[in-house]
Amino acid sequence: MPVDVIVGLQWGDEGKGKIVDLLSPHYDVVARFQGGPNAGHTIVVKGRKFILHTIPSGIIHDHTLNVIGNGVVIDPVVLMKEVESLSVQGIDAASKMVVSKKAQLIIPTHRFLDAAYETQKGDLKIGSTLKGIGPTYQDKAARVGINVGALASPAFDSIYNKLKERHLKLMPTLGIELRDAEEEWMNAISFLRKLNLDDTEVLLNNWNNQGKSILAEGAQGTLLDVDFGTVPYVTSSNTISAAACTGLGIAPRHIGSVLGVFKAYTTRVGSGPFPTELHGEAGQQIQKAGNEFGSTTGRPRRCGWLDIPALKYAIMLNGADQLAITKLDVLSATGNLNICTSYSQNGAPGYHPENEDLSPELLPCEPWNEDIVNTQSLDSMPANARSYIAKIEELLNQPIQIVSTGPGREQTLGADLFGVR
Numbered sequence: 001m002p003v004d005v006i007v008g009l010q011w012g013d014e015g016k017g018k019i020v021d022l023l024s025p026h027y028d029v030v031a032r033f034q035g036g037p038n039a040g041h042t043i044v045v046k047g048r049k050f051i052l053h054t055i056p057s058g059i060i061h062d063h064t065l066n067v068i069g070n071g072v073v074i075d076p077v078v079l080m081k082e083v084e085s086l087s088v089q090g091i092d093a094a095s096k097m098v099v100s101k102k103a104q105l106i107i108p109t110h111r112f113l114d115a116a117y118e119t120q121k122g123d124l125k126i127g128s129t130l131k132g133i134g135p136t137y138q139d140k141a142a143r144v145g146i147n148v149g150a151l152a153s154p155a156f157d158s159i160y161n162k163l164k165e166r167h168l169k170l171m172p173t174l175g176i177e178l179r180d181a182e183e184e185w186m187n188a189i190s191f192l193r194k195l196n197l198d199d200t201e202v203l204l205n206n207w208n209n210q211g212k213s214i215l216a217e218g219a220q221g222t223l224l225d226v227d228f229g230t231v232p233y234v235t236s237s238n239t240i241s242a243a244a245c246t247g248l249g250i251a252p253r254h255i256g257s258v259l260g261v262f263k264a265y266t267t268r269v270g271s272g273p274f275p276t277e278l279h280g281e282a283g284q285q286i287q288k289a290g291n292e293f294g295s296t297t298g299r300p301r302r303c304g305w306l307d308i309p310a311l312k313y314a315i316m317l318n319g320a321d322q323l324a325i326t327k328l329d330v331l332s333a334t335g336n337l338n339i340c341t342s343y344s345q346n347g348a349p350g351y352h353p354e355n356e357d358l359s360p361e362l363l364p365c366e367p368w369n370e371d372i373v374n375t376q377s378l379d380s381m382p383a384n385a386r387s388y389i390a391k392i393e394e395l396l397n398q399p400i401q402i403v404s405t406g407p408g409r410e411q412t413l414g415a416d417l418f419g420v421r
């Protein structure tokens with residue numbers, strides 16, 4: 001059975017968590033393939049809110065098995081807190097979760113290095129979540145990182161100390177702060193040891209051969225991809241659908257549908273180009289209506305109009321054959337409403353938001369005032385909201401399968417069309 005993939009088509013926070021949770025009942029397994037605690041995936045079920053950083057968004061459903069794949073970087077402290085917080089909400093995450101032995105560990109000095117690198121960059125800082133993501137992937141590529149499998153080694157302490165010493169040579173001033181962080185980390189390591197640790201690439205391929213259905217969950221968004229995003233203002237992993245293969249150990253021929261999730265407008269948290277960004281009141285109105293504050297850091301998200309050239313680029317890179325639009329309700333009563341259909345720089349067309357100097361071409365759309373949160377069908381939506389969706393489909397030359405009109409599972413139209421095998 002093909003493995004389906006869900007990815008973000010913008011700069012992250014598109015509502016991937018909600019869509020993965022929504023579709024999870026149709027899958028036996030949900031597997032995260034990259035990123036780490038920089039992600040914040042929010043799920044709202046009957047008014048109860050869950051924010052997941054490392055744990056896949058299939059965890060709320062009883063029958064779904066959840067895999068943290070080899071492409072993920074894990075901070076044991078964050079993972080332990082996630083499991084504990086789910087437990088308080090009545091979910092026994094540990095019993096339905098498997099962690100790859102090949103996933104990399106974020107150690108405390110990775111986080112300190114992340115902060116030091118950002119400080120060094122001054123005005124050119126990326127706006128990292130400071131969770132240690134960059135330095136951990138850096139060590140993986142340098143072949144000096146520590147993976148989860150090392151927990152079984154009798155020499156684990158010396159493996160850890162060797163990497164720590166390597167970091168301390170770069171950052172000799174760390175003292176007390178590190179001691180406290182280390183104690184917390186070692187405690188979380190004991191917790192991690194008790195989880196189900198395995199060669200998840202073998203498990204996933206066996207399940208796939210047995211006909212089990214698998215949904216691969218991406219983190220971040222295409223424009224944060226380390227190769228194709230707005231480099232250098234990106235994360236340190238590949239975020240596109242192809243990363244599901246390397247991040248889980250699944251061969252390309254097993255990939256089925258790719259569902260791209262995007263917001264009805266655009267947001268970005270952190271620095272970097274954003275051609276359709278709205279400065280001033282219009283941006284603030286969307287920020288307020290959409291509660292656009294990071295699930296991981298609480299930072300305000302920059303807001304702007306929907307960017308069609310960027311979306312087309314993302315759809316191309318991911319091979320997205322299914323689309324979900326989220327947060328359409330946030331655009332109710334915006335006063336005015338635009339879609340960016342193209343942009344140019346000094347007269348030359350741009351197809352990807354590569355730099356700060358692109359001038360967006362805006363197509364005005366008719367706004368609507370009605371609250372659409374509890375709309376039961378596309379037909380009962382205000383005509384202008386339907387026209388907005390139809391215009392996006394026309395510009396993308398592709399239909400949209402899922403329309404999300406609120407954070408709750410039930411505030412979704414069209415989900416029944418996808419994932420039912």
Ligand code: GDP
Pocket residue numbers: 008012013014015016017018039040041042043044290295326327328329330404405406407408
């Ligand atoms: P992710 O990182 O892609 O999973 O997205 P986040 O969880 O970081 O951010 C999306 C936010 O929007 C969360 O607070 C969701 O609960 C919320 N959300 C998702 N879909 C909708 C929607 O259709 N309407 C509204 N108003 N909120 C939504």
Ligand code: IMO
Pocket residue numbers: 008011012013014035038039040041126127128129130131133134218219220221224233234235236269270271
């Ligand atoms: P989810 O999965 C939005 C952004 C950071 C920063 C840049 C690099 O919730 O969509 P990093 O910590 O990776 O070194 O930060 O990437 N970023 C995200 N923005 N959603 C995310 O994840 C993000 N993960 C990282 O704000 O600009």
Ligand code: MG
Pocket residue numbers: 012013014039040041042295
């Ligand atoms: Mg998020």
